[in-house]
Amino acid sequence: MATPHAATGGPTPAPAAVKILIAGGFGVGKTTLVGSVSEVAPLRTEEYLTRASVGVDDLSGVDQKDTTTVALDFGRITVSPELVVYLFGTPGQERFWFMWNDLVNGALGGIVIADTRRLDTSFASIDFFESRGIPFVVAINCFHNTNTRTPEEIRAALDLDPQVPMLLGDVRERDFGRDLLLALVDHLMELAAVGPPAPVG
Numbered sequence: 001m002a003t004p005h006a007a008t009g010g011p012t013p014a015p016a017a018v019k020i021l022i023a024g025g026f027g028v029g030k031t032t033l034v035g036s037v038s039e040v041a042p043l044r045t046e047e048y049l050t051r052a053s054v055g056v057d058d059l060s061g062v063d064q065k066d067t068t069t070v071a072l073d074f075g076r077i078t079v080s081p082e083l084v085v086y087l088f089g090t091p092g093q094e095r096f097w098f099m100w101n102d103l104v105n106g107a108l109g110g111i112v113i114a115d116t117r118r119l120d121t122s123f124a125s126i127d128f129f130e131s132r133g134i135p136f137v138v139a140i141n142c143f144h145n146t147n148t149r150t151p152e153e154i155r156a157a158l159d160l161d162p163q164v165p166m167l168l169g170d171v172r173e174r175d176f177g178r179d180l181l182l183a184l185v186d187h188l189m190e191l192a193a194v195g196p197p198a199p200v201g
Contacts, residue, residue, distance in 0.1 A: 015084045019106050020184065022073070022089040023128065024113035025121020029141045029171040030089040031073045033113060037177035038075025038087060072103060077181075085181070090125075100128060109184050110136040113171060116149050119157050126158060135191055137165040137184045143172060163190075 022030045073089030088103050110129050114122040122138075129136040140154055149157070155166055165183045169176035 013082075015078075015080075015082050018083065018085045018108050020085060020087055020181070021103060021107045021110040021134075022087055022113065023100075023110055023125035023136075024090075025115070025118060025125070028113045028115045028118075028121065029143065030113055033111070033139070033171040033177055033180075034073040034075040034087050034089045036172055036174050037077060037181065039078060040076050072099070104128075104132060104134065107134060109188055110134055111139055111180050111184060112136055113139045113141050114154070114158065115141055116154060119154070122158065126160070135184070135188055137167065137180060137187055139171060139176075139180050140166065140168040141171045142168050143170050163187075 022033055024030055072091065073087070075087040075089075077085040077087070079085060088107075090100055090103055110125075112122055112125045112129065126136075126138075138158065138160060140151075151166065151168065160166060165187050167176070167180055167183055169179065171177065
């Protein structure tokens with residue numbers, strides 16, 4: 001039930017909701033990023049890896065990981081009384097990719113997390129956003145000081161368009177998560193100012 005507005009006595013309008021997807025390969029840090037920036041305890045759907053995942057989930061580079069997201073991660077950030085941001089972390093394994101088509105509905109933009117040890121696991125997420133015309137930024141997760149590539153080498157390896165923002169940092173750090181969200185907002189504003197591309201032909 002809506003509460004009376006202090007100035008007019010009428011109902012307080014519900015805040016505008018913005019939906020952002022957090023995508024990337026298996027074990028790159030999607031659940032960690034949502035947890036680091038959410039103002040509430042994030043909803044997680046992690047389950048322990050079992051023998052059934054052997055030969056199905058690629059654990060290369062993350063062989064210490066013992067859980068996996070089987071549905072989605074969900075977090076919330078209240079920017080102001082008028083604006084709330086909802087974060088949806090997608091599952092990374094190929095067998096759960098069918099959920100992406102439902103999660104993307106209504107999304108304003110996305111963040112693709114990449115691990116330099118396994119850059120190829122982020123190709124599908126990048127292709128997904130590009131094919132649907134959804135703006136996104138790329139987060140290079142440098143946890144445990146594992147990054148040995150320059151930003152130029154990473155951008156070339158991911159075949160990113162020059163206008164796609166790319167930030168390097170640790171997704172466990174709240175400040176880095178904030179920087180990613182601000183970079184996405186700036187990117188969306190720049191695209192809005194330019195307007196849609198002119199029709200070909």
